[in-house]
Amino acid sequence: xxxxxxxxxxxxxxxxxxxxxxxxxxxxxxxxxxxxxxxxxxxxxxxxxxxxxxxxxxxxxxxxxxxxxxxxxxxxxxxxxxxxxxxxxxxxxxxxxxxxxxxxxxxxxxxxxxxxxxxxxxxxxxxxxxxxxxxxxxxxxxxxxxxxxxxxxxxxxxxxxxxxxxxxxxxxxxxxxxxxxxxxxxxxxxxxxxxxxxxxxxxxxxxxxxxxxxxxxxxxxxxxxxxxxxxxxxxxxxxxxxxxxxxxxxxxxxxxxxxxxxxxxxxxxxxxxxxxxxxxxxxxxxxxxxxxxxxxxxxxxx
Numbered sequence: 441x442x443x444x445x446x447x448x449x450x451x452x453x454x455x456x457x458x459x460x461x462x463x464x465x466x467x468x469x470x471x472x473x474x475x476x477x478x479x480x481x482x483x484x485x486x487x488x489x490x491x492x493x494x495x496x497x498x499x500x501x502x503x504x505x506x507x508x509x510x511x512x513x514x515x516x517x518x519x520x521x522x523x524x525x526x527x528x529x530x531x532x533x534x535x536x537x538x539x540x541x542x543x544x545x546x547x548x549x550x551x552x553x554x555x556x557x558x559x560x561x562x563x564x565x566x567x568x569x570x571x572x573x574x575x576x577x578x579x580x581x582x583x584x585x586x587x588x589x590x591x592x593x594x595x596x597x598x599x600x601x602x603x604x605x606x607x608x609x610x611x612x613x614x615x616x617x618x619x620x621x622x623x624x625x626x627x628x629x630x631x632x633x634x635x636x637x638x639x640x641x642x643x644x645x646x647x648x649x650x651x652x653x654x655x656x657x658x659x660x661x662x663x664x665x666x667x668x669x670x671x672x673x674x675x676x677x678x679x680x681x682x683x684x685x686x687x688x689x690x691x692x693x694x695x696x697x698x699x700x701x702x703x704x705x706x707x708x709x710x711x712x713x714x715x716x717x718x719x720x721x722x723x724x725x726x727x728x729x730x731x732x733x734x735x736x737x738x739x740x741x742x
Contacts, residue, residue: 441575441618441678445470448519450512452502452559453529455482457629458579458622460489461667462526465675467492471524474515476500478529478637494519501639502529502555508562516566523567523574527559528622530579530594531634534657537592541645545593547638552597556604564612573616575678578605582625582691585698609683610732618681619736622674625688626664632657681738 449466453459454475466473467490475490476498477483483497496518500511516522531551533544556578567574583591584598602621609619635649670687677685686692 441573441681444524444675444678446472447524447574448472448474448515448522449524449526450474450476450515450522450559450563451526451528452476452500452555453579454526455479455486455497457631458624458627458667458670459526459528460486461669461671462528462674463490463495464668465671466524467494469675472519474498474511474519474522476502476511476515476529478502502527502558503550505558505561508558512562512566521566521570521572522563523570523572525559525563525567525574525576526579527556527576528579529555530581530631531637532591532594532631533634534591534632534653535647536590537596539647540593543642543645547642548593549597549600552594553600553604556601560604560608564608564617567617568612568615571615575618575620576605576608576612577620577622577674577678577685578608579622579624580605582623582686582688584621584623585695586691606683609736613732613736613738618678620674620677620683620685622670622685622687624665624670625691626661627670628664628666629661630658632661681736683736 444466449462449471451459451462451466451473454463454473455477456479459475459477463473463475463486472494474496475483475486477486478499478501480499483499487495487497496515498511498514501507512522529551531548533540533548535544559578560576564576578601580601581594581598583595584602587595605619605621612619632654635646635654638646665688673687674685
């Protein structure tokens with residue numbers, strides 16, 4: 441997508457961190473912007489810093505489908521049809537899977553994956569119906585490629601966002617709607633304080649907040665990449681219709697190591713019954729997959 445000016449953008453998690461950086465970058469591109477966030481005080485502060493007549497603030501719990509639809513209706517009533525969607529809201533729970541409860545799963549997956557699902561299901565049909573093209577950017581994480589013991593649920597959600605986004609890119613390409621996946625590393629943000637916005641209904645099995653640990657995380661995140669730097673890299677990727685947005689180049693070698701390990705795990709087993717028939721099917725599937733990737737890149741190969 442070469443020109444964003446005049447379009448309306450909807451940014452979740454838009455009151456701070458990457459979301460606020462995106463809002464600033466989109467306004468600079470000439471867009472109208474709706475920032476949505478669960479924290480009313482943060483929205484008020486964000487509006488003051490943006491100080492722009494082309495931006496509005498909407499309180500939204502992205503895990504609620506009804507609330508998402510209502511926020512979309514309000515954004516379009518006030519700013520016009522939304523054609524740029526940034527599913528960016530996220531929370532984190534810095535613990536392992538085996539130490540997590542059902543409430544933990546419902547909260548983290550509900551925001552980090554369910555929020556993306558809700559954003560796509562709410563806006564994509566509208567954008568398709570209008571036939572004017574558009575763009576969707578889903579925020580995942582380097583955790584969608586690089587895995588450790590913690591944060592377990594967060595990593596699970598980000599892997600899911602990665603798969604959703606790639607499939608969505610291929611299905612939307614014929615409609616002139618681009619899709620990118622943002623994969624940031626450490627960001628200067630307040631995600632370390634996610635417990636503050638955990639719903640009361642999902643706190644029954646929550647572990648007590650470790651104030652000292654949160655304080656240490658706050659210090660770590662202060663060394664994260666500036667949101668405005670990430671936002672500029674997102675805008676550049678949208679213009680180039682590039683799917684993967686690896687905003688933090690320091691992960692290149694580590695990702696290569698992981699993929700080398702994956703490829704090395706394949707074995708040359710002796711042929712099994714039915715191999716030839718499978719190979720025929722897989723050849724067709726592989727050709728179609730290659731065609732889908734090429735179509736999503738566009739004729740200019742961007």
